[in-house]
Every structure is written in structure tokens, then in C-alpha cells.
Amino acid sequence: MVCFRLSPVPSSGLILFCLVLGAVQSYALELNLTDSGKATCLYAKWQMNFTIYYATTSNTTESVTISDLGTVTYNGSTCGDDENGPRIAVQFRSGFSWTANFTKAASTYSIDSISFSYNTSDNTTFPDAKDKGVVTFHDRVAVRIPLNEIFRCNSLSTLEDHDVVQNYWNVLVQAFVPNGTVSTKEYLCDKDNTSTTVSPIIHTTVPSPTTIPTPKEKPEIGNYSVSNGNGTCLLATMGLQLNITQDKVSSVININPSTTDFTGSCHSQTALLRLNSSTIKHLDFVFAMKNENRFYLKGVDISMYLANGSVFSIANNNLSYWDAPLGSSYMCNKEQTVSVSGAFQINTFDLRVQPFNVKEGKYSTAEECSADSDLNFLIPVAVGVALGFLIIVVFISYMIGRRKSRTGYQSV
Secondary structure (H helix, E strand, C coil), X not given: CEEEEEEEECCCEEEEEXXXXXXXXXXXXXXXXXXXXXXXXXXXXXXXEEEEEEEECCCCEEEEEXXXXXXXXXXXXXXXXXXXXXXXXXXXXXXXXXXXXXXECCCEEEEEEEEEEEECCCCCCCCCECCCCEEEEEEEEEEEEECCCEEEECCCXXXXXXXXXXXXXXXXXXXXCHHHCCCCCEEECCCCCCCCCCCCCCCCCCCCCCECCCCCCCCCCXXXXXXXXXXXXXXXXXXXEEXXXXXXXXXXXXXXXXXXXXXXXXXXXXXXXXXXXXXXXXXXXXXXXXXCCEEEEEEEEEEEECCCCCXXXXXXXXXXXXXXXXXCEEEECCCEEEEEECCEEEEEEEEEEECCCCECCECCCEEECHXXXXXXXXXXXXXXXXXXXXXXXXXXXXHHHHHHHHHHHHHC
């Protein structure tokens, strides 16, 4: 844990910020905000990431996932006063800012609203952006929590606008802390509060029960492509099966190519294939170059409606699958699993992709996956073993027959 002790600021006193480095896909933040008397007035700990979609000068849509916040500052965070409620303000990377505002009623307090801003003038984060400038989104949250209780929500919560998907999880927050002591009584969000108990729960090493999905048949194989001004620039052929776990319930969903639309974009270093349907808001496959001579699947981003009406969203831009030399395609006929997160995996069947250097709209020579290579190696070995066994049988039969012939001659 890295702590930053800042000098006193007006109306909020001494502020102590503790930053906890989280997993690759997220950035865990912990904040203990104190007033002028050095008493805690607000405590928060949470994880978040963002996926932003923007238009390019070539009239395509690109996406960028912000999971590593980099260097973080907290200018503008305050305990609040008689006129304004507490506020958490976070600044990170180049031109990004995030703010959460709190309000108070007679017996409750609220996470009232969340604001998120970014600057598309940053060419490193938003290459080839068509519109330059600061973009800000305001979302009303209005989560009401009883006073003197701390709010907890370990489940994934998503705020989604047209161009931005905000993901939050492992949230723990209490505003208006009485007497500087953070409460031990928790108020759970609806997703966490899936069951009620009368007696205390004793945690053991036995895992929580999870609904096991009914096995699905093999999905239909779909053919997808992306074109630019020079013709087809990306090809993909694959059967896709989505494995999703949310609120301890697992589901398996086969993608039907006949009811699935596809778009995308191609650039010198990256390529994007986007699938969408009536239930899938977007399923993005992001490809990138490696060492200027290979390509690989770098990221997957999904947002879709589940059967219960909830929205499932997750993104991971730190993958490393489907690696092959530039100028070739990647092929794997056997079933493969792309593990996007603990809650989301994709099974692929009869896969073949080529996101760069497509010529005349056709696949180039394929680089086979290890599973297929092992199969191709085993086939001639098996044939050789069978032939060897046949030769041995023939030889033994010949020797037995010859011995019988000798025995007959001796008797004469």
C-alpha cells in the first residue's frame, strides 16, 4: 500500500490517501478522508475500469479500455460543509477525471451522482480521433444508505452511456462518518443481498453453490469480415460459445451467426471485429501486432443482456491468444477457451482468423494451434503403428505356416 499525506485544504482538513495496487484488469483505490480535527469524515475503497468508444477520421469506431489508472491525484476531494455534501474527486492518466457526490437526508445518505471526463485530444490514448476535446458524462445514481452504516457491493455494477461503459466492483463506502469511526454494520447492495439469514454465517472452505449450466451443443460456425477502402482487411471464421457467471448463476450461450451483425475497423497496428445482436450490445475482438512481425488477440470487450434482464459487461485488454506470424492466418479446429475473466470465458470451434495483410479477400497459409499440430502428428504415428502391427501379424502367420509345412515333410 502506498499512502499520500497531503497538506490541509479548506473545509476538509488533513487528507490521507492510500492507493492499493490491484490486479492487471483493475485499479483498487482506498481513501480515508479526514476533517480539520483529523477525524475520518469519509471512507471509500473500490475498483473500477472504463471502456470508451470514439469515432475516427476514417468514419470507423474504435474502443479503448482504461484499467490501469497510472498516477492518481485527488484534487477537489472534500468532507463537505453546510451547503455542499462530501465529494470524491480522482484525476488520472492524461485528462481523465472521475467524481462521486454524496448527499444527506434525515435518516439516510446517498451516492447521488457520478461524473466521468476524458480528453480525446490525447492522441496516445485516442489515436485518429475525429472530434477533439473534453467529453463529460453525468450519471444519477441515487443509492440510499442508512446513516451510520457502510455500503458494500462486491458484485459488478455498470453505468453505460452511448460511448462509455463504467464498471465498478468491490465497493465499500461510508460518507458522513459519525465521531470519526467507520461503521462495522454493512448495508449490502441488491446484487450482494441475494439471500437473507437469521443466524450468523460461519465461513468455511466449502465453496458457495453455483448453478451448473446445462451442456450446450456445438455452436454454428459463422463467417465474419471487415472491409476498408482497400477491400477486405480482416477475416474470421468461428463458432462461438459464451460462458457467463453472474450472481453465482452460470449460463452457456451459443452465438447464432444468422442473427448476428458484424462491423469493425483496420489500422496499421490494430484491428477490431465487433459482433452485435438483439441481446448482445457489443462483443469486440481487438487484435494487435507484436514485435512488428506477429499478431495476436489483445482484448475482448462484451456488454449484453442476460435472460433476467440485467446487463453483463466486462473487458480485458491484456490478453495474449491466437498468436501467428504476419502474412498468415491463425487456425484451430479443436475447441479452445479464451479466458477473459473469472466470470467470462469464450469457447471457440473451427477457428480461423486473419486480422492483417488479407490479400484478395482470402485467407493466407494457416499457422495451426498446438492442439491441431499434436493431432496432425499423432495421425501418421498411429498409421505407422498399425502398419507395423500388421507386418508383425503377417510375419508370425508366415512363420507358423512354414513350420507346419516342415513338420509335414518329416513325417513322409
